[in-house]
Amino acid sequence: MGKRWLFWIATAACVGGVFFGVTGEGQAEPKAERGDAARGKTLFARNCAGCHGPEGGGDGYRLLGPDPANLTSPSTRQKSDAELLKTIHDGKPNMPAWKGNLSEKQSRDVLAYVRTLAK
Numbered sequence: 708m709g710k711r712w713l714f715w716i717a718t719a720a721c722v723g724g725v726f727f728g729v730t731g732e733g734q735a736e737p738k739a740e741r742g743d744a745a746r747g748k749t750l751f752a753r754n755c756a757g758c759h760g761p762e763g764g765g766d767g768y769r770l771l772g773p774d775p776a777n778l779t780s781p782s783t784r785q786k787s788d789a790e791l792l793k794t795i796h797d798g799k800p801n802m803p804a805w806k807g808n809l810s811e812k813q814s815r816d817v818l819a820y821v822r823t824l825a826k
């Protein structure tokens with residue numbers, strides 16, 4: 708498992724580098740509160756779908772230990788934005804911390820997209 712961890716860190720670092728290049732635009736954020744689910748979808752596809760699955764069903768890449776959460780489940784839907792943002796920022800066992808790679812705004816965008824997954 709140690710090696711896979713390194714793999715993910717390296718992946719996250721690369722992806723983060725790409726994002727800073729691509730999304731470094733717009734400092735002006737008039738409506739910063741609400742995430743943009745369309746942007747979040749792209750971020751999710753690149754960063755999260757590998758583990759959480761393309762539809763967030765938790766059917767992506769599995770490691771030893773806890774399986775990726777099914778983000779469409781009622782249990783995720785019932786959690787507050789703050790709770791989910793904290794998980795995205797700080798990570799979990801088997802989930803990397805994203806705070807170094809996703810900005811505040813990107814985290815909210817991705818969360819907005821996650822919210823669209825729960826049925």
Ligand code: HEC
Pocket residue numbers: 715750751754755756757758759773774775776778782783784786791794795799800801802803805817818821
């Ligand atoms: C390396 C695999 C992996 C990647 C990549 C990953 N996750 Fe996770 N994620 C997990 C695992 C595993 C859990 C569940 C951990 C647990 O239950 O202890 C989890 C849990 C979560 C939860 C908590 C759900 C809940 O109900 O509490 C959220 C939200 C989440 N991930 C969002 C994301 C987002 C957004 C991304 C992309 C920015 C992402 N994850 C990328 C593996 C991953």
